[in-house]
Amino acid sequence: MRVWIDTDIGTNVDDEFCLAYVARSPTLELVGVSTVFGNVELRRRIAASLLQLTDQKIPVFPGQNNPELFEKHTAAISPDFPTSLLPEKTEKEKKEKPAINRLTGQMAGHEGAVWLGTRREEILSQETIPGNLTKLCESFRAAAPDVLLSIGPLSNIALIGRDLQSHPSQLPMPRLMIMGGNIGPLPDGRKAEWNLQCDPVAAQQALHFFSPNIFIHPYDLTCNLRLFEEDLNRLIRGNPLCAMLARSARHWRTSPPIPGRSVPHAVLLHDLVPALALTHSHLLRYDKTRIIIQNDGTCALENGATNSRLATRFMARTGRKILLDTLLAPLSPS
Numbered sequence: 001m002r003v004w005i006d007t008d009i010g011t012n013v014d015d016e017f018c019l020a021y022v023a024r025s026p027t028l029e030l031v032g033v034s035t036v037f038g039n040v041e042l043r044r045r046i047a048a049s050l051l052q053l054t055d056q057k058i059p060v061f062p063g064q065n066n067p068e069l070f071e072k073h074t075a076a077i078s079p080d081f082p083t084s085l086l087p088e089k090t091e092k093e094k095k096e097k098p099a100i101n102r103l104t105g106q107m108a109g110h111e112g113a114v115w116l117g118t119r120r121e122e123i124l125s126q127e128t129i130p131g132n133l134t135k136l137c138e139s140f141r142a143a144a145p146d147v148l149l150s151i152g153p154l155s156n157i158a159l160i161g162r163d164l165q166s167h168p169s170q171l172p173m174p175r176l177m178i179m180g181g182n183i184g185p186l187p188d189g190r191k192a193e194w195n196l197q198c199d200p201v202a203a204q205q206a207l208h209f210f211s212p213n214i215f216i217h218p219y220d221l222t223c224n225l226r227l228f229e230e231d232l233n234r235l236i237r238g239n240p241l242c243a244m245l246a247r248s249a250r251h252w253r254t255s256p257p258i259p260g261r262s263v264p265h266a267v268l269l270h271d272l273v274p275a276l277a278l279t280h281s282h283l284l285r286y287d288k289t290r291i292i293i294q295n296d297g298t299c300a301l302e303n304g305a306t307n308s309r310l311a312t313r314f315m316a317r318t319g320r321k322i323l324l325d326t327l328l329a330p331l332s333p334s
């Protein structure tokens with residue numbers, strides 16, 4: 001199975017574990033990686049540095065650093081495109097301004113410290129490189145993955161979906177596996193899950209383009225996959241990739257995910273869940289659903305035609321064992 005990962009690697013440590021797991025899984029072929037949100041060039045370097053420790057050469061492409069860019073880019077191609085796909089606003093939303101509450105590419109400040117030794121001031125400087133987006137779309141089409149694994153805000157996913165639909169010879173569309181959204185309440189009184197909250201417009205459009213071949217792994221479920229101190233102790237004594245992942249996880253536990261948010265303390269591997277679903281589908285159960293993403297990034301279930309499958313059960317303990325066994329397997333000599 002050919003897999004492409006779109007990631008905001010560097011902020012939460014779970015993206016790093018996801019990349020490492022897919023790269024090292026004997027049944028998956030990682031054919032490309034793209035980075036999203038904030039300093040995408042720094043994120044590209046982090047991903048490349050991690051992948052260097054696997055025994056494969058995998059290209060990494062910087063994508064969109066800011067949700068606004070998607071509309072600018074698509075507007076240039078098709079001026080009438082974005083708004084025609086948005087759900088009808090409710091009467092209440094029509095009165096509220098702004099209706100769409102997106103976050104710009106905010107970095108936490110600790111990204112790259114473990115993998116690259118990056119200093120805080122380098123992390124916070126960001127570049128916008130629209131030309132990269134064309135290259136990203138072309139490379140994605142050339143790689144022709146079976147699965148697109150989305151583990152960050154969905155800005156690049158909407159862009160890729162739109163690009164694929166405008167190249168019909170590239171169809172069928174790959175399966176879209178998303179870590180994102182929430183069905184139940186979130187911690188800290190947050191209303192929406194981070195990946196959807198950062199770019200709800202792109203999330204709505206991703207749903208439109210890839211439906212019904214979409215598998216959603218919501219926060220409520222993914223927070224059950226957790227690594228403990230004993231796991232990090234095992235990893236730190238493992239191969240060089242495992243040792244770096246353990247160091248990065250320890251660093252993450254003491255770094256606030258974004259300014260103003262509390263330090264996480266626990267290593268919760270949200271982004272691993274859709275990756276484990278690819279290799280061990282028996283770990284999960286899905287319900288056919290119709291999900292709607294609201295303009296504030298919250299999810300609602302609706303009656304009507306199925307547009308996705310929502311993961312409702314996950315065997316976290318078995319998943320954790322599979323992850324550790326896969327990562328701790330000896331690296332083959334390069």
Ligand SMILES: [Ca+2]
Nearest residue numbers: 008015151152
């Ligand atoms: Ca992520």
